Amino acid sequence: MMEQLAKVWQEVLNLRGFDYGLPSDVSTHGFAIDNLILTLHYFMALLFVGWGLYLVYCLVRFRERDGHEADVAPQHFSLPKYLEIGVVIFEACLLVFFSYPVWAKLKTDFPDRESSLVVRITAEQFAWNIHYPGRDGKFGKTNIDLIDGTNPVGLDREDPNAKDDIVSINQFNVPVGKPVIVELGAKDVIHGFFLPNARVKHDAIPGMVFPLWFETKETGKFEIACAQLCGVGHYRMKGYFNVFTQEEYDNWLLEEENALKEGA
């Protein structure tokens, strides 16, 4: 019900197909975030223009000039009180009907792991390590003692579950239309995992692993950005985020698997 209403509102906001300066969005949850951003900005513009017109009117009408004196009698206006109450109610509505549901959905309503692509993303200065579990769907063991230049996540290739694991650097490929669960961590400092085109952002914090999820609805080639200052290379900690068709994705997976076999 809420979702349908939100979609109707989205139609209203996008009446002329204008992007409002937001980047294109390929996620299924992104429209709710965009809706909130746009609704808020209409509300802010309304308040600002209202205040602004009143301010300019006052500055002109009540300017000091001959024959004009200030009215020093005590004043009472009730309109501002109602406006204030209106603002409070509007903010409460945004909170309860727009923001809470989106957050609750993203934080608690995770898709089924079986039918999702589960990946581990480990950030480091200054790269994104994307760890795919491979066909068995199980992540191999990792050990920080094994980390070196060729093994950025410290994957223990002796572990049977690790045999088919794929670790790619800065290349995050997902098939369109399939839910993706990301287990996000960091090796050294705090990074900010940001997919502007999928309305995904989360801090990658060393010592902790946070799950997050999203689902895509369109294919395309995009970027991973770092949102949190992480050192000298923060500005070039760019990754690539590719939303493939299932076929393209399978082909890529096959290539990686072949490369893995040749390497072994």
Place this chain on the structure above:
Amino acid sequence: MSHHEMPFWKKYIFSTDHKVIGLQYGITATFFLLFGFFLMILMRWQLAYPGIEIPLIGKALTDTGALTPELYNALGAMHGTIMIFLGVVPMGVGAFGNYLVPLQVGACDMAFPKLNMMSYWVYFVGGVIMMMSFLMPGGAAASGWTSYPPLSVISNNAQTVWLVAMVFLITSSLLGSVNTIVTAIQLRAKGLNFMRWPIHVWAQVTTAFLLLLAFPPLEGAAVLQLADRLFGSSFFLPSGLVVSGEKLAVAGGGNPLLWQHLFWFLAHPEVYVLILPAVGIVSEIVTTNCRKPLYGYKTMVYSILFLGFMSFVVWAHHMFMTGMGVTLSSFFQATTMIISIPSVIILTTILLTLWGASIRFTVPMLFAMAFLPMFAIGGLTGLPLGLTASDIHLHDTYYVIGHFHYVVAPGTLFALMGGVYYWYPKFSGREMNEFLGKLHFWVSFVAINFVFMPMFLMGSKGVSRRMYDQTQYSHGAATQSWNVVMSTAAFVLLLAQIPFIWNMFTAWKTGKKVQNDNPWEATTLEWAASSPPPHENFPTPVEVYRNPYTYSATTRKVLPQFIPQEG
């Protein structure tokens, strides 16, 4: 009296007179504000023309003449630190609070004059130490003004200097805040009950309570981070850190988020430390230049107090992206929406004061009138950041930079500049030049909007903050042309400060002398003293007869608090 024979160094350098200390704070803070601004000009050059040599001074900074990413990060961290802890707070609280609070409550001086002197000198030493960090091998602290661990703990030695300087600066603020609270409450003139305090005093006292209660956690946190850096502890370092492929030899077991909670527990109230003195100053300027009472004095007072209280329970809205669950984020979103209510009331109250006024467009009034829409933009753009859903896209982007700069730069700084023009006759007995003042105002007002408005557009596109070169990203490259506009405007803004600085220093000796002690026909107690006030302010004790901002109903003439009879 003995002070006439005081040697120069005792009268003007190690003075215990709150007015001299206030001016010391003001001059030092002005220097730091200009220096922090200058750092930003260097950064803005790099942002507009990435990797291109800085004209004239570039070769003195680096081998190539262009900023390096290391230097850029250091400048960014120091810009934030200097502007907040060495510039705006010492100006708003140190200079205006120190100079005006005793005068506005009719006191001879601060309650603890020596503590006051100590507060300034501890601040001064903290500032010098902070500057010294530029001389450290590898440059100044480069982990942002927020100094998030583990980055700050593993970064170069300048971070240690930063932390030591912060301990000094925080100590200075604590000393100052105790003084303001005791002075305003204990040394009130006869008849000055609390509901007769000027709004500026309410704002300064609330600010002092915020400093007193919010700064100790950061001081503690700074000491903990020092311990992590120097003594091998791991308060903020988790186990299993691997930096550049090497396992970090630390005990581990700590949590980086602990720092963020301690930091923002200070740093959110800090936002209100920046804004409340500005609200106080604007209220004084507006009432005087409107020639009528403030609309809803009590509403204003309760809003300021409520704002101060609420500022302690919103801090975690800076941390929505750190894995916060539904319950906690719901609480902090709700408090964030609630804190917008007193902010709107304060703005509305000042706006309603304009109704039926007779507005004098003096230079301070121009700044106060610009403060209102600028602060409104800053406040309103806080809403999308305060709701978690919209924050997902906007968090840590230029949208945030635009938001808080609108609050602090064309908001607070404009109010402080207005305050300088407004109280200059009180400080010196002379007026600042009006033409130069208007030139300063109009050029600044136009330029500053070209600096900050495009940030909202860039942020909406998803351009991250604190980036040395945003053209690395496709969305950054697409909005890069805005950077040229913003940097040009920032340079114009810098030029616009020249008439201001010139005006401020030359008018001290050559400005037009004020006709009487109360040139603006204001109502509050500081105008009962002569301009400039003598040592110990009031030769005979003053008495207060009425509320601030009172006007005679029959003659419409101003009724200052310190004049007994009506009419």
